[in-house]
Amino acid sequence: MPVITFANAKGGAGKTTAALILATELANQGYRVTILDADPQRWISHWHDVTGRQRNIDVISEVSMASLQGHIRENRDTTDYFIIDLAGARDALVATAIGLSDHVMIPVQGCAMDARGAAHILDLLGQLAEKAGIRIAHSVVLTRMNALVTTRAMTAIKALLSAKGVHVLDTPIAERTAFRDIFDCGGTLATMDPAKVSNLDKARENARLLALEVLRLVPARRRRAGALSRLAA
Ligand SMILES: Nc1ncnc2c1ncn2[C@@H]1O[C@H](COP(=O)(O)OP(=O)(O)O)[C@@H](O)[C@H]1O
Numbered sequence: 001m002p003v004i005t006f007a008n009a010k011g012g013a014g015k016t017t018a019a020l021i022l023a024t025e026l027a028n029q030g031y032r033v034t035i036l037d038a039d040p041q042r043w044i045s046h047w048h049d050v051t052g053r054q055r056n057i058d059v060i061s062e063v064s065m066a067s068l069q070g071h072i073r074e075n076r077d078t079t080d081y082f083i084i085d086l087a088g089a090r091d092a093l094v095a096t097a098i099g100l101s102d103h104v105m106i107p108v109q110g111c112a113m114d115a116r117g118a119a120h121i122l123d124l125l126g127q128l129a130e131k132a133g134i135r136i137a138h139s140v141v142l143t144r145m146n147a148l149v150t151t152r153a154m155t156a157i158k159a160l161l162s163a164k165g166v167h168v169l170d171t172p173i174a175e176r177t178a179f180r181d182i183f184d185c186g187g188t189l190a191t192m193d194p195a196k197v198s199n200l201d202k203a204r205e206n207a208r209l210l211a212l213e214v215l216r217l218v219p220a221r222r223r224r225a226g227a228l229s230r231l232a233a
């Protein structure tokens with residue numbers, strides 16, 4: 001049961017949206033997902049309240065530094081993927097969640113490329129590796145990408161980041177009405193009505209490709225020995 005955490009010290013980077021798209025798509029594909037809502041603003045918990053029970057999805061609200069490890073330990077046998085949604089903060093809860101993760105996803109808005117919030121998380125990951133010898137896999141996820149952004153521009157952004165040694169997911173998350181509507185109306189991409197949501201098919205395909213890439217990158221039943229022993233401690 002790998003732990004995937006969405007982190008960016010900046011609010012509005014697209015963390016919660018990316019986390020929910022991934023979580024609901026994995027659940028849709030049959031994986032049991034537990035979302036740990038560690039953002040005091042409770043966006044995902046609110047989504048869950050509006051949506052009601054969803055097959056394969058559990059949402060745990062008001063996750064704190066003290067309770068985080070316990071939630072993972074208690075639910076590990078019934079969870080294929082933990083997804084942690086963090087506040088846009090630089091606090092101890094963010095650092096703790098990152099330390100318990102198998103993979104950290106860092107959403108960066110493709111249009112803005114304002115990477116300061118991302119840089120903070122990358123610094124934190126660097127310090128964990130340098131000072132504690134804990135190496136946590138991580139990737140930048142380009143999000144809110146304009147559908148018109150060319151392959152060439154994408155390649156340039158990736159080259160820029162990989163020159164700094166940062167892995168970038170091949171699948172960007174596009175700017176889509178459907179990804180906003182999930183929060184406004186509840187439900188999932190699978191339950192939305194294509195007659196009412198523009199380009200729903202494209203949003204669904206985007207989510208499918210994103211999940212596919214994440215499944216390859218972070219396989220379901222393999223857990224890094226390091227993260228496991230840190231949890232057992
Ligand atoms: N791919 C997307 N398509 C359309 N709107 C998006 C997308 N990603 C984020 N947004 C919108 O941008 C705002 C910030 O996104 P959010 O996921 O809440 O960021 P964060 O969790 O990092 O604060 C929200 O209003 C959200 O609806």
Ligand SMILES: [Mg+2]
Nearest residue numbers: 015016039086
């Ligand atoms: Mg958020």
